[in-house]
Amino acid sequence: xxxxxxxxxxxxxxxxxxxxxxxxxxxxxxxxxxxxxxxxxxxxxxxxxxxxxxxxxxxxxxxxxxxxxxxxxxxxxxxxxxxxxxxxxxxxxxxxxxxxxxxxxxxxxxxxxxxxxxxxxxxxxxxxxxxxxxxxxxxxxxxxxxxxxxxxxxxxxxxxxxxxxxxxxxxxxxxxxxxxxxxxxxxxxxxxxxxxxxxxxxxxxxxxxxxxxxxxxxxxxxxxxxxxxxxxxxxxxxxxxxxxxxxxxxxxxxxxxxxxxxxxxxxx
Numbered sequence: 346x347x348x349x350x351x352x353x354x355x356x357x358x359x360x361x362x363x364x365x366x367x368x369x370x371x372x373x374x375x376x377x378x379x380x381x382x383x384x385x386x387x388x389x390x391x392x393x394x395x396x397x398x399x400x401x402x403x404x405x406x407x408x409x410x411x412x413x414x415x416x417x418x419x420x421x422x423x424x425x426x427x428x429x430x431x432x433x434x435x436x437x438x439x440x441x442x443x444x445x446x447x448x449x450x451x452x453x454x455x456x457x458x459x460x461x462x463x464x465x466x467x468x469x470x471x472x473x474x475x476x477x478x479x480x481x482x483x484x485x486x487x488x489x490x491x492x493x494x495x496x497x498x499x500x501x502x503x504x505x506x507x508x509x510x511x512x513x514x515x516x517x518x519x520x521x522x523x524x525x526x527x528x529x530x531x532x533x534x535x536x537x538x539x540x541x542x543x544x545x546x547x548x549x550x551x552x553x554x555x556x557x558x559x560x561x562x563x564x565x566x567x568x569x570x571x572x573x574x575x576x577x578x579x580x581x582x583x584x585x586x587x588x589x590x591x592x593x594x595x596x597x598x599x600x601x602x603x604x605x606x607x608x609x610x611x612x613x
Contacts, residue, residue: 377406377407377408377409378406378407379404379405379407380405380406380407381397381402381404381405383395383396383397388407389407389409389410389411390410391410391411391427391428391429391566392428392429392430392548392550393407393425393426393428393550394424394425394552395423395424395426396423396424396425397420397422397423397425398421398423399421400420401418401420401421401559402417402418402420403416403417403423403555404417405423405425407427411427411567412427412441413425413427413563413564414561414562414564415555415562416560417446417555417558417559419557419558420556420558420559421557422554422555422556422557423555424454424552424553424554425550425553426551426552426553427551427564427566428455428549428550428551428566429548429549429550430548430549431545431546431547431548431549432455432546432547432549433546433549434529434530434533435530435568436526436527436529436568436569436570437567437568437569437570438525438526438527438566438567438568438569438570439524439525439551439564439565439566440523440564440565441523441524441562441563442561442562442563442564443469443553443560443561443562444560444561445470445471445555445558446559447471447472447558447559447560448472448473448557448558449470449554449558449562450467450469450475450552450554451469451523451551451564452466452467452468452470452554453465453466453468453527453529453551453552454466454550454551454552455550456504456505456546456547456548456549457543457546457547458547460512460542460543460544461506461511461512462513463499463511463512463513463514464515464543465513465514465515465517466492466516466527466532467516467518468522468523468525468527469518469521470517470521471560475495475515476493476495476515476517478497479495479515480495480496480497481494481495482494482495482496482539482541483535483538483539485531485535487516487528487531487532488527488528488531489525490519490520490522491518491519492516492518492532492535493515493519494514494516494535494536494539495514495517496513496514496515496539496541497512497513497515498511498512499512499513512541514536514543516532516535516536526570527570528570551566
């Protein structure tokens with residue numbers, strides 16, 4: 346049996362030969378979390394949700410603070426991101442990189458209950474604009490750009506409450522961006538003016554979504570925002586309100602989109 350002194354000597358020699366700081370390594374592993382299967386949880390003080398329909402290769406990674414990244418190749422359908430549970434009408438700021446590929450979304454995404462609503466504040470997207478699958482309800486200005494409002498309905502589709510019929514609410518930004526401030530209350534107020542009311546908030550994430558495509562994103566978000574012009578912030582039109590489709594796309598990118606399961610999947 347090794348003596349206490351000999352054991353200490355071996356440990357010291359091993360530590361000297363070890364090429365990196367063990368404490369720093371374990372801390373980084375705690376902050377970084379790569380997953381490929383559907384799950385939800387918390388990471389570095391943020392709620393995260395990742396849903397993957399399978400097929401292709403999708404790798405979602407939670408990083409330090411409000412940062413996450415996703416890379417996907419020939420995916421079927423996925424949605425993932427960080428945010429809050431429950432969501433609210435707060436203001437958020439985000440930045441990063443986003444490659445939509447042939448078909449992807451970057452959006453503030455969430456659900457409410459009573460009424461059951463799935464909503465999107467769409468900031469960036471690929472060649473396909475999902476507004477073509479819904480009813481245009483008007484437009485408004487917020488954070489330096491015009492947003493078009495759409496409403497659509499899903500009938501007997503999976504949701505956070507099981508198979509249900511529910512509405513989708515959309516704000517689709519006219520000038521795409523990958524950084525800026527989202528004054529969420531402005532969108533809720535604009536929707537309410539069109540009779541598109543929300544219920545009690547469930548989760549809310551700054552989401553990356555892909556459907557039958559390849560792409561990548563690396564996004565960092567935080568609560569709060571700053572005013573300014575251009576693509577990275579700006580004025581607003583509607584006043585904040587208390588927190589409170591059905592057409593399928595006329596020309597989906599590929600495949601039978603209407604046959605997809607509903608839930609956290611591609612919003613058609």
